[in-house]
Amino acid sequence: MRIAIIGGGVSGLVSAYKLSRDHKITIYEKSAEIGGLLSSYHRENYSIEKYYHHFFSGDTSFLNLLDELNLSHKILWLMGSTGTLFNGTLYPLTTPFEILCYPHLSMIDKFRLALFTKKTKTFDLLKLDGISAEKFLTEQLGDKIFQSFFRPLLNSKFGQNAGKVSAAWVVSRVAIRSDRGPGGERLGYLDRGFSSFIRKISERITGQGGEIRTNTPVTSISGGENGWQVNGEKYDAVIATIAPGLLRETGLDIPDIPYQGAACLTMGLVRPVTQGIYWINLYDDAPFGAVIAHTCFAPRDWYGEDIVYLASYYTGAPSPDLKEKMIKDFCIKFSIREDEITWSQMSDDPYAGPLYLAGYHEKMKKVSVPGLVLAGMFSEENYPERSIEGSVRAGLRAAGEISAMADKKGVNL
Ligand SMILES: Cc1cc2nc3c(=O)[nH]c(=O)nc-3n(C[C@H](O)[C@H](O)[C@H](O)COP(=O)(O)OP(=O)(O)OC[C@H]3O[C@@H](n4cnc5c(N)ncnc54)[C@H](O)[C@@H]3O)c2cc1C
Numbered sequence: 001m002r003i004a005i006i007g008g009g010v011s012g013l014v015s016a017y018k019l020s021r022d023h024k025i026t027i028y029e030k031s032a033e034i035g036g037l038l039s040s041y042h043r044e045n046y047s048i049e050k051y052y053h054h055f056f057s058g059d060t061s062f063l064n065l066l067d068e069l070n071l072s073h074k075i076l077w078l079m080g081s082t083g084t085l086f087n088g089t090l091y092p093l094t095t096p097f098e099i100l101c102y103p104h105l106s107m108i109d110k111f112r113l114a115l116f117t118k119k120t121k122t123f124d125l126l127k128l129d130g131i132s133a134e135k136f137l138t139e140q141l142g143d144k145i146f147q148s149f150f151r152p153l154l155n156s157k158f159g160q161n162a163g164k165v166s167a168a169w170v171v172s173r174v175a176i177r178s179d180r181g182p183g184g185e186r187l188g189y190l191d192r193g194f195s196s197f198i199r200k201i202s203e204r205i206t207g208q209g210g211e212i213r214t215n216t217p218v219t220s221i222s223g224g225e226n227g228w229q230v231n232g233e234k235y236d237a238v239i240a241t242i243a244p245g246l247l248r249e250t251g252l253d254i255p256d257i258p259y260q261g262a263a264c265l266t267m268g269l270v271r272p273v274t275q276g277i278y279w280i281n282l283y284d285d286a287p288f289g290a291v292i293a294h295t296c297f298a299p300r301d302w303y304g305e306d307i308v309y310l311a312s313y314y315t316g317a318p319s320p321d322l323k324e325k326m327i328k329d330f331c332i333k334f335s336i337r338e339d340e341i342t343w344s345q346m347s348d349d350p351y352a353g354p355l356y357l358a359g360y361h362e363k364m365k366k367v368s369v370p371g372l373v374l375a376g377m378f379s380e381e382n383y384p385e386r387s388i389e390g391s392v393r394a395g396l397r398a399a400g401e402i403s404a405m406a407d408k409k410g411v412n413l
Pocket residue numbers: 006007008009010011012028029030031034035036037038051052053054055216217218219241242246262264311351352353375376377386387388389390391
């Protein structure tokens with residue numbers, strides 16, 4: 001069959017990799033390079049993801065895929081430490097001792113938090129979907145814990161929408177991030193970054209006869225069960241991995257799902273500034289919600305300098321001078337001079353992930369177009385949080401659906 005795949009991010013690449021063995025596939029990617037949110041900057045001596053990334057021990061589909069691509073030897077399990085910036089003071093919150101010393105929660109609150117963390121794996125997420133995280137957490141843990149512990153996390157991830165986020169999202173987040181030992185959270189990363197994964201999977205696709213068209217946005221899709229036209233070219237089937245909002249722009253009548261944007265500033269620094277802490281949530285007001293010191297996670301030697309990300313989520317459009325504001329505020333809060341920043345680059349994607357607001361799951365179930373296979377970040381595999389693993393699984397499911405269609409029709413190439 002002739003198959004068009006819209007979007008060259010993880011999901012589209014995985015579908016293409018699976019299908020290009022038996023079918024003629026074409027990936028349409030609007031950007032100059034593939035990888036989507038997992039693409040990288042290519043500096044003179046190293047590559048670094050445009051948006052900070054790591055994976056988890058439970059990401060079995062992604063880990064199996066790495067194995068299939070002969071990349072398992074690149075998997076590294078590293079320790080991610082955390083902290084919070086509260087009223088100008090940076091508090092490490094990784095080890096049990098550091099948590100015990102944290103002055104903005106009482107011993108009883110810390111105990112309640114520990115019990116809640118243990119309980120998160122037992123909650124039925126679908127039952128929590130319609131309830132806001134704020135209401136649920138305040139009922140479960142009280143206002144003090146919510147304000148000082150969860151509010152910064154929600155603000156860092158959802159900005160102005162923090163108050164409307166679903167309890168299912170926050171509970172799944174706490175559950176997945178409780179793989180902790182005394183030295184921090186065990187997180188996966190690839191030796192020298194994810195660019196080797198993107199390169200390898202794209203080589204497999206083209207090696208199997210697949211075509212990858214970069215700088216080629218899809219502007220029109222039409223058709224149905226008897227065949228499709230994408231940008232005027234004929235296909236037997238189409239997989240769309242982009243947001244429903246973007247599909248609507250191609251002329252398709254599809255229910256919308258709200259997404260949020262992410263602006264991520266990556267900086268090279270001459271020295272470390274986060275006291276060795278990888279991930280810092282901000283309680284204090286700032287034009288960024290989190291500081292991610294990548295070289296407190298991955299070895300600094302790979303880069304020859306410190307790498308720090310500043311992340312900000314938004315709806316609509318980011319402010320035009322966001323980069324300057326971020327740098328200025330970061331320099332003040334982390335006591336570093338602007339001339340100690342060796343380089344900086346901002347990436348910004350208005351479709352960086354669905355907004356998991358209360359009631360999301362019901363909305364998501366209604367998103368479909370007859371005959372079109374959907375594998376975007378809003379799909380079931382990415383509920384209640386989008387991830388590399390979710391996109392791998394969505395890509396595999398989409399490829400499976402197309403293979404089943406081909407079997408039914410009794411066709412391949
Ligand atoms: C700041 C940030 C940090 C993250 N950190 C992690 C992490 O640590 N761990 C983790 O597991 N996940 C993380 N994620 C999520 C992860 O990056 C995504 O879930 C995953 O990469 C999404 O892949 P995708 O293929 O579904 O979508 P995308 O990567 O969005 O790919 C879609 C592609 O479609 C293209 N496109 C859009 N419109 C068109 C069009 N009209 N025509 C053609 N092409 C089009 C886009 O350019 C893009 O390349 C993070 C995301 C962000 C934003």
